[in-house]
Amino acid sequence: MEQTTYSTEEILELVKECGTGNEKALQKFFDHYSQDIYNFPIRVFHLTEDDASDYYIYAFERLKSGKRFKSFVGKSSFKTWFFSVLRNLLIDWQRTKREVKTQTVSKVNKEGKEYSTIEDEPDKRADALAHALDVSDQFQSVLSTIKMENRIVFKLSFVYYLHLDPEEILYIAEKTTRPEEEIRSEILSLREELSNREEENLKMEDKITSLYLNILDLKEQKKQKAQGDSVEAQYYKERLDHALAKKYEQRKKLIEKKQKGHFLVRTPYREIARILGISEGGVSVTLLRVLEKIQKKMHSVAGES
Structure with a gap:
């Protein structure tokens, strides 16, 4: 069907x-x-x-x-x-x-909660999510204070993740003397093109997760096969320690790339310049200034909280 x-x-x-x-x-x-x-x-x-x-x-x-x-x-x-x-x-x-x-060997933290992760640390995802939501709200608040024409350049740079408001679409239409519907159509097409890049980023994200699962599996094997002083146990311990070290290093490098923003989908300057009718150099300079302002204001907000 x-x-x-x-x-x-x-x-x-x-x-x-x-x-x-x-x-x-x-x-x-x-x-x-x-x-x-x-x-x-x-x-x-x-x-x-x-x-x-x-x-x-x-x-x-x-x-x-x-x-x-x-x-x-x-x-x-x-x-x-x-x-x-x-x-x-x-x-x-x-x-x-x-x-x-298997019966998982868990640890207990100072609050009496059990945990077991590949880094042998408590799972802090819930706290991390709450923090991320707070930061997201702060970011949206700070972004709204940026002058519209500059904010539009920033949003178009990260248009795969950010949506332009109706008044921002209207601003572009008036500035370029084109219909609003044409602007919306261009942005939608651009977002669809960028989705191919996001597919590659998702593969990298999935690779991080795959490595995470591999590490969990190797640690479980180590618990089962590398205990004691027998020759066989020592053999497994050496082999599994080597495999774990390799997986940890691979995961570390990917996470570092992610933290540096390599997994972000960014719009090419030429596309932003074409939509707004400005030079690529103008896009670059404006984006740099907006990023600096956002960073300063985010630091200021963080200092107040």
């Missing part, structure tokens, strides 16, 4: 309805994305079809209520957000599988 094709706007509306728990919307969503969910662990982590089937059931059970869809607020593309959700679900599913097969 041929799959129904939805526009970006229809997908966003469908996701919004899913967030309310609308059963018909959820059914439509799973009809449309079920193959993507099933293929995700095969394509990204090269798991077997049997594992993919188990993962699909696990993911479906956690998505079917629609509650997770409420966390999508449109600050990134839906595909980026959804792949991130699938990736996190895969990590959770792998942990669940491991807990069923």
Whole structure:
């Protein structure tokens, strides 16, 4: 049966309805994305079809209520957000599988909470998410204080992640004496082109996750096979320590690249210059100034909080 094709706007509306728990919307969503969910662990982590089937059931059970869809607020593309959700679900599913097969050796922190991660540190994702949301709100607040013409250059530079407001679209239309609809169409086309770059970035993100899972697996093997003073145990210990060191180093390098912004999708200056009718040099200088202002204001806001 041929799959129904939805526009970006229809997908966003469908996701919004899913967030309310609308059963018909959820059914439509799973009809449309079920193959993507099933293929995700095969394509990204090269798991077997049997594992993919188990993962699909696990993911479906956690998505079917629609509650997770409420966390999508449109600050990134839906595909980026959804792949991130699938990736996190895969990590959770792998942990669940491991807990069923073996008794995990957990540690207890000073607050009495158990934890077990590859760095042997408590899982701070919830705190990190709360902090990220605070920073995001601060960033949006600071960005709104930037002069409109400069803010537009900044938003176009990161248009894959940021949306232009109606008044910003109107400003471009008036400045370039072109219809607003033409501007919207150009920006939509540009965002679609940039999505190909985001696919590459997602592969790098997935590689980080894959390395994370590999490290967890190697540590589990070490617990099982590298205990004691036997020749065999020492052999496994040496081999697994070497493999772990290599995986840690690979993961570290990718995370460093990510932290430096190498995984960000940025619009080429020539495209921004074309849309705004200004020089590429003007784009470069304006963007540099805006970045400096945002950094200063963010530091100022952080100092006040």
